[in-house]
Each structure stands twice: as C-alpha cells, then as structure tokens.
Amino acid sequence: MKYITTIDDTQYEVEILNPRQVSINGKVVEVDFKSVSGQPIYSLLVDGKSYQAHVYTGDEDDLQVLLRGVLHTAKVEDEREKRLRAAAGGGSGEGGEFVLKAPMPGLIVKVAVNEGDEIKKGQVLVILESMKMQNELKSPRDGKVTRIQVKAGDSVEQRQSMISVE
Amino acid sequence: MKYITTIDDTQYEVEILNPRQVSINGKVVEVDFKSVSGQPIYSLLVDGKSYQAHVYTGDEDDLQVLLRGVLHTAKVEDEREKRLRAAAGGGSGEGGEFVLKAPMPGLIVKVAVNEGDEIKKGQVLVILESMKMQNELKSPRDGKVTRIQVKAGDSVEQRQSMISVE
Amino acid sequence: MFNKVLIANRGEIAVRIIRACRELGMQTVAVYSEADRQALHVRLADEAYYIGPAPSRESYLRMDHILDVAKKAGAGGIHPGYGFLAERSDFSQACVDAGISFIGPKPSAIAAMGDKAIARATVAAAGVPVVPGTEGEGSLTDEELLKAAQSIGFPLLIKATAGGGGKGMREVRNLEEMPELLESARREALAAFGDGNVYLEKLIEGARHIEFQVIADEDGNTIHLGERECSLQRRHQKLLEEAPSPFIDEDEEFRQKMGAVAVKAAKAVGYVNAGTIEFLVDKDKNFYFLEMNTRLQVEHPITEEVTGLDIVTEQLRIARGRPLSLTQEQVRMQGWAIECRVNAEDPHNNFLPSTGFISHLTVPTGPGVRVDTGVYAGFNISPYYDSLISKLVVKGESRAQAILRMRRALEEYHVVGVKTNIPFHQRILEQARFIAGNFDTRFVEERFSLEKAEEGMETHPEIAAIVATLVANDQTQRSAHIISRGKRDTSNWKWVSRWERMHR
C-alpha cells in the first residue's frame, strides 16, 4: 500500500512493502512495529533504534504523533485520496472568512471590537474567562469584523462561533 | 429490574427501582452510581459514604468486586435465569469427576501419582514449574486417579487438563 | 481531639490532604460540585457530599453549604487547601464559631496578612524590611495612586489588595500608561476576589522570588523549614520551583538570616500552623517582605522532599493541639528538589487553557520521582477551575542530578486528550541560564522563547512518517475488517462479550 504522508510541512512517500519492510522516499528500511494493546502507544524498532510514539487523532482530524518529546502533526493519504483532493482544487479557503471559535468553554468578559471594525493581525477580539484566567483571543490576520455573535457576560461552549472576520 | 445477587456465599435480592434508588433485601437505599469512562472502576455514594470498586469478569465468568481492599465474588442473575437454573437441577457436579487443569503455562517437573491410585485431599498430584518456581498442585478432595494426561518434561498451556480424579 | 476532617477543596490538593489523613488514620469527608462527581478526591475519600453547581461561587466558595456538610458528617476539622476559602478570615471564624477546628491560622492572622497594606505595616513595625510602596489603608483612589506612584518612582507594580497568584497585577513603566492599567487591574481583581482594591509597589529589577516555609504550633513555637526558589514565573504565575534556592545555595548564614526574619514576620501576627513568607531578593542580597501566604502552598512538596518532613501531617498535628515535632536545630535540608507544575494549557498557543477528556495517561515513576495528581485516565478536565492538573516533583542528591532526573521524568510523562505545558518545562530545563541558576522573575518573559528553544531540537520526521503511516494503515485494515463482519459477530465489543460470558 502506497501513502503520501505529510509530517508538519514535509511530504514523504511511504510504501508498506510487507509487515517488516517499509520504503520511505524510495529507501527501504527494516521495521519492527508493535502496538501496545488498549493504548495509543506504539513501539517501532528501526535498525536497532527503539522509538516509542503516542499517536492520536487531533482536533483537525489529523494524526498527532508524540515522538521523543516532539509533537508532530501527520496527514496520511493514499494515492486515490490525494488525486481526489488535487482534483477538488487546492487552496480553497485562503482568502475566505475566518471565524473565531471558543477554544474552550468559558465566560465572555469583553468583546473588544465592533461589527464593521477594520482590524490588524494580533489585535485582541475577545477576552474569555476560563480556568480562572482571563485569556485574550487575537485575530490571526488583518481584516474586517463582519459579524459578532456574543456579548460580555455570555457563557460559551467549546468551538462556539464568536466573531467573523473577512 | 429484580436480581438475585450472590456475594461470596450470601444471596441478596436487589431491585433497581430507578437510577437513584435500589432496594436490597426489601430495604430502599439512595444511591449515586458512576462509572469511570474507559476503566473498570465505579464510584458509589450511599448515604454520603464513598465507595470505589473495581469490577471485572473473573475466571469462572462471575464478577469480581474489589471493594476497600477486599475481593468479593459476585453472581448476578435475573429472576428468569434463576428459575431456569433451578429447573436444570442444582448440585449437578457435586460427586462427579474433578479435573486438575494447569493454572498457568509451565513445565511438568513430576507427576506424583499413578492412574488408579487412591488419594487423599491435599495430596500432591503434580509439580509444575512456572516463573522460576516449582509449584505443587494438590488434590482438593479424596478420590481415585482415573486418568493422567501429562508426564514429566511436558510443557502445558494454561487450563490444559492434566489429571482426572473421581 | 477530632478524628474526621472535611477537605474544603478539590483537585490534587484535596487528594494530597486525604492521603495525609489516611496516613494518620483519620476519616475524610470530600465535598464536590456538579462538575466533580467523578473527581479523584470524591473517589478516595471515606465520605463525599454534593455542595452545588460547577461554578466555584456556587459550590467550593459556599461556606454555608460546606459547614452544613461538616456538621452533618460530624467532621471535627476542616482543611481548606489553597485557593477557594483558604485565606478567608470569615471562613476561619465561621469554623471556630461552629466548634470546628480550622486547619490553618487564626482569623486574626489571616485578616492581618490578607490585606496586603496592613500586612506590610505590621511586619515593618516588627522590623522586617518591606518593598517601598503604598502602605497604610490600601483603599486609595486612582488619583491618590497616581500621585503616590510619582514618589515611589517607576517601574512599579499595581497589585490587588485581596489577591495572590498574579491576578489583578500590572506592571507600570511610566505615568502615561498607568490609568488604563489601573482600570484593568481593578477589573481583574474584582472578578477574581470580589474586591477591586489595589496598591502600588516598587518593582525590584532583576529580583528573585524566594520564599520561606514557616510552621508554628499553638504554644508559639515558630520555626522555618528553609527556602524555595520561585523565580521561574510567567505572567506572575509560578511554573517551576526548587528547594533550596540556587541563589542562596551554600550560604547558610544568609539562609538563617532570612529564615529568622521570616519567623519574625510570622510571629508579628501570632501565626499558628503552616504559612509562607515571600521575599523579593535583589542581586546584592537585599531582601524585602512581599507578602505572607497564610495557607499551604502549591509548592510545599519540594520543602517536604529536602527536609523529610510531611507538612500536611504536621498541619493536622498542630490543629490537634500537638507541639511541633521538631526544633529549628533539627531542621536539615538534604539534597535538591524541583517541582514542575503540569497545567492543562497549550504552551504553543499563548498558554491557552485546554479542557477535555484525558483518554490516556502515563505517569512517571522510579527513583526520586513524586507525582501529586488530581486527575486520571478517564477524567474530564472542566473549564471551571484552575488548570493545574498535577505536580511533578523530583529529588536528587544535587541540583544537577535533580535537573537530569526531572528531564527523564518529563520524558516519561504522557497526557493524551488535553494539551499540557510539559514541552515548556522540557525546554526550560535545557536553558544554559536555568542550568547555571542565573535567572530572575522575568526570565521566562524576557529571555525565553519556546519557539526558539525548539528550533535546535533533534527531531525524527522520517520515523514519525513511518509510524503515522503504519498506524493509519492498521486503522484502515481494522475498520475494513469490522465493517465486513456480520452484525451478530460482536465478539470484539467488550460489554457484549462480558455479558455473554456471564450468561452462557
């Protein structure tokens, strides 16, 4: 089975030749791969080196791989999926709307902008209180506030949409 | 739902009246019962007392309840099952054949009896080596050895039948 | 003498106190909010009672509910832990009035130390050096504060009169920015403590935050248990503490001098039980009283590790009227201890709190490693309380060994389901300045960047690619396999399986 695997920003062509051999970017390596029953933990031996990895599904439905203290974001696609995605056309959401969602449940302390405001990247949009901390949520880019769905005093759920920026 | 629950050797009539009330032997108690997600651990609050129990299925398909450092064997039957079992006739295996099975995998060091031997309760039948220990396996009652299925030097699997006593 | 203790708290500190009670053969009563029915402290206590909805002000801050539970359960003592009601003199008084031992200082001592302005005046009168600032009443108007600021000089700090833990604290560099900062400090203080009063304090630059643990019994015997170095902070929140302080290290004379002042400060308010005197220390070894925390500290375990004394057990003994179990001369610090606070927050995203379900947890074990935790695999971290989920404490023969041991332990510590600040601690422990013991309270903000620290790290992207691909491939094959099964073949479904085995 052939896969295109993206680790952070780098793509790798990974082919599983048989249970003990994997080719990565054309280089064949001997692997000994075991999962620990009932746990999201995997042990991989490659050329005698022992690697222990925690692997779990991330917020964006990617795989999160924690390896020797470093967390990697991984996306694994087979060739068919890759072709489908390519056909759908890349870069769809680039210049579109950005919606600020609550990263965790909490209480809105302050909405720092108004609808129609022109804002800068890094500008505070909302102050959200959670876990006894006041957290400033900032805009990831320049834009214009198109919609505000919360006000000070509101309780919000995780992932609830709060402010739209275009 | 009404159940007959046997803890060790004592029977209790337990009826679940609703999620917060249980009657045990006719006495109604307020309960707050929660399972810990993904774990065989349960928390029960009764009249303010907090009990934490580990519950898991035992070797004999009974439930094992570890409660405040004491392990209880529990059997839970609903009324239909109870009637069925009663109809099948109790005490079937009382005087029947006893088969000594290997309690764990290991190596037979010695078979200490011969077919046809009259044996006493507590008499050593087999010496089994496992985990670097020589373990003496004894007869749970008086009887006569009817069949021997292993010999010194054999490797045995867990639960493998070794010696039959009648 | 009471033998049943109500713990008016939650999380790791409630578990810590339950363990101490158990080790003394005392009964324990937990209280819990709606969000905490499945919390570890509820599971471990002998008794547990519901006290209200999830928000603290409706549960853990409800003195009336808590005292009702104490009476109902027959608890003779109440341990407040830290936070919540721990430094509320009215709660301490209410316990006394109800005939229940408050396991902590007397109401008068809490009140005296609780108002920072009064505290400073009291200790200054006893000869303890204090940081220049707005002493006296403490309920100054903005106008008065702006005026006072000019005589203290900049930079200075705005601090909440009722507060602690960095809440309501603002740093002011000049007069122009001060009005806006005053407003936000008051707002935060009001939200956190129900009191918007603030005061000003000179900012000691290059300062270290070093605190002394003190304990005192009802006979007035008061001793200190040496110092803790708490300079490693982010936004005035402590993150990593160590004992002893690398700044004091082998200067035993300086330690005893500061310790004696700490004892003096505690005695100035007739202190009983365990408390902490916080000092700011400048590079010339001048030190200034900052505040007294009239309660058990989060970081008490490092003092326990180096002195061999169980502080919570000692608190319980003192509250039962017993004298201190050791004299000042018997206190000996041996080895070196470090604590990392493991918080559910994302160090890569501005330390935003992280909530959710802990699906998997590997806790480090082995020599010199101690974990004080309030969570477990299967627990759901709610947004209602602070983000501290556990404290990882190590002890070594030397500071070097403790640092290496902490690195080893952090490597073994895996939390899946919520983000934690473990990577932050790992990178801090690799910094040359940290290793050299050369840092002040502004180190994290001014000299440390997680992103930069991570740049130089060795990574294994190819190995990650292989693992991710093998895992995904396994998942495809499993799911394909499952879907193709007949619907009655449910043997992999554990409950069905158990049920069937039970009933066959």
Next chain:
Amino acid sequence: MFNKVLIANRGEIAVRIIRACRELGMQTVAVYSEADRQALHVRLADEAYYIGPAPSRESYLRMDHILDVAKKAGAGGIHPGYGFLAERSDFSQACVDAGISFIGPKPSAIAAMGDKAIARATVAAAGVPVVPGTEGEGSLTDEELLKAAQSIGFPLLIKATAGGGGKGMREVRNLEEMPELLESARREALAAFGDGNVYLEKLIEGARHIEFQVIADEDGNTIHLGERECSLQRRHQKLLEEAPSPFIDEDEEFRQKMGAVAVKAAKAVGYVNAGTIEFLVDKDKNFYFLEMNTRLQVEHPITEEVTGLDIVTEQLRIARGRPLSLTQEQVRMQGWAIECRVNAEDPHNNFLPSTGFISHLTVPTGPGVRVDTGVYAGFNISPYYDSLISKLVVKGESRAQAILRMRRALEEYHVVGVKTNIPFHQRILEQARFIAGNFDTRFVEERFSLEKAEEGMETHPEIAAIVATLVANDQTQRSAHIISRGKRDTSNWKWVSRWERMHR
C-alpha cells in the same frame, strides 16, 4: 570512558538501570526475548535487540548473543541487573576479554563469593564469623553430608552451593528425613542452577536476616550504607524489606560494628562496585556471615531512600573509574523506608504464580511513594520469568509513618488481570508482631495465616451486592442497545470512528 550501556536483563530492574543511565546522559541498549518485544525496557531504551526465544537459557542467559549485541551496538559497558548472568564470573570475564566494562565486581570476586563454601572459608580467614556448617570443598556425597550433619547438630539447612533465593534449600529436623530432603534439594538446585551440589548449615533459631549494602571503588575505598531488615520471608523468598532494621534501630554502635565486618568481608575478596553481605542475627545480637550477593539487590531502593544515594548511578560512576562520591563518615541514614515486592501470584491459593494480561493498573502516587515497575496496563505477564512485577517503596519520617504510608499506598494500588500478593502485604502490615518489629525469618510460615488475618476484616457485602448488580444491569442494557443497532452504525467502534473522521 564508555557512554553507552547494554542492560543484560529485563523487567523492573532493566527499567531502573535505563532510568539511571538516562539521568547520567548515557545511551542505553536493551536486549529482549521473543516474550518481551513489548516490554517496558524495550520501549524505554534508546536501542533494542532481539536475542532469542522466550526461555531464559535461549535468550537472557546467552552470553554469546548478548556480547554480539554489545559489540554491534558499540556498548562500552554491560549492567547485568540481578539474576540471569549477574553472578556468573565467566560472563564478567567474557566482558573483560571483549574490552567491555562489566558493571559489577571482578570475575575473581564473583567466583570466590559464588561458591558458598569457598566464600565462607575466605571470610572466616579474614576474621568474619560464619554459621557452623560444612565448609571446605562443598562437593560432598550424601554419605559425607549425613555424617557431617550429626556433628553440626539439628535443626540444620541444606543449601545449594551455586544458588540463592531459597532455591534448592531444605530444612532438616532430624537424621531420618534427611536422605529424602537431600534428594529433592539436589534436584531443585540442578534444575535452577545446573549444579546439584549442596552444603549444610546450622539453623539459627529465631534468627533475623539482616544485610549490609557495601560499595567499593577501584582504588579500594570500601564503605557500607547501613543495613536492611529482610526477615520477612516466605519459603526463603524475601517479600518485604525495611531500612533501617527495627532490631538494630538506634543501636548505632551495633550497626557500625556489623558494618565494619561487612566491609571486611568485601575487602577479603578485593570487592569493587555494589554488593551485599547477608548476616543471620540471633536475639543476643550474635551475627554470622551467610553469603555475599555480588550484584545489585532487588531491595536496593530502601537503602537509596534512607541514605539519599542513588546506588545504580554510583555503580555506573564506579565502573567508569570514578572514586566513591562519599566517605563512610558522610553516610547518614534519615527516616525509614519499606519495600513490598508486588508479585504476580495468588496469596489465597498457595502463592501460585499468576500469568495473563494486565487490563487495568492504578499505581499509587503522592508523598513518600516510589514505584519501580516493569509492567503497564496492556502488558502480558508470561510464565517464563520470575513473578516480581513491581516494587512499592515508601519512605516516612519514622517506622510508624512508613507503615501507615505503605498501607495507604497498597490501598491505592490496583492490578486487574493477574492476581497479586497485595492482600498478603496488607494483612502483614496489620499484624501486631510486625508493627512491634518482633519477627524472625520464620514469622510468615509459623505465625501468620492470611485466612485468619482476613477473618476479622471489615467487609461491605451489601455494598458489593449493589455495585455488582448495577454493573451487571448496565452491561445488559448496553449490550441490548448495541445488538439492536443497525450494522452500519458503528460509531462506538473507536477505530472505525477514527478512520472515518480522518477521511471525511
């Protein structure tokens, strides 16, 4: 100076050594048998190599395979742990010949102490008191032994010349039963060590088993780290150890006297690295050399806890040619430590070993608790190796506190999937004689009955009935619910779910 260590062992001790190496910044190489591919030591090491099928003699006892791995991986040192090849002078010699540091004593010291008869002669010549018995050659015939028995007098012990850990040991009360016991002792010794030689030793009645930890560097500096009380045994297997010994306790003069003799015994064989001198001590404080264990002991952590010294780190330092990091005068015992060996065995069924899959594990944490473990939830305990799965170690300010803390920790320790001896430890810690420190090596067999100890226990059968019923009822409802679902609704199947989320 080597910087990469091969650990020629498995289980908790392999993990312990890997941790020590990591804390010194050294690389680690694990070896594993077919049964141990998923073992913790394989997962934690930097490198891991397969060395053969599950049975020890085909894997962990294969010196040739292990040395091949060491050469291939470039390991400059080999730590043998305990058991397996730890006390094989030929292995130590083979390491030396291969230019690899053996992290332990020289081959000559292992050989001298490995044959019990030679060991006794050697130390006796150096003035160390030994238990009366058949010294000399040690390869006596049954006839010679029967004759010797009569001059030593009964009761006496038959012991394996090559052995340890109670294997091949038999107690003889009179001449009549001796021939049969000789035969079974020889058979067991042959099976365990490949050597059926046995010797006789006078049985000291009411004896305590007290041992001294010694360490020595290559310059001949030899010190002791105080004693461990190991009298709590069952069938000559240690189960619970403590440091210091309640029998010696505050008799510092007696401790130093025995310690000096221990150092003398170690010096008699030119000992280097960590080792243990075992003594039998009678109630009049007469003590006799029993044997020397020329390796790290299972119970080394309790000495680490009371002295603050990391013995494995010290072993590694010594093997790298460094002098001892402390002098005899600098050794100080502080507090009290207890270790319970947690074995996978059923205390209610004659301590029969228990194998299987650990489906759930809750490990105790908190103040004063240390766990050295080789297992985890998800691990399968195989029948090939010994039954020790972890060591629970606590430290307290006093023996009383350590006992109470151990009780608390045992209560928190839950292993689901295999049976363990935790209930045995719990009942032992409640015995008045144990609490009083009044026990000898025969206490467990002669004065303790688990069944009797359990009789008086408080139980909650009604609560158990309620819990069991609620669990069973939940299971019925869940299984009914699942079975009635459509076959495509598989949202509870985590792999399917993940897969679908990944690809939607």
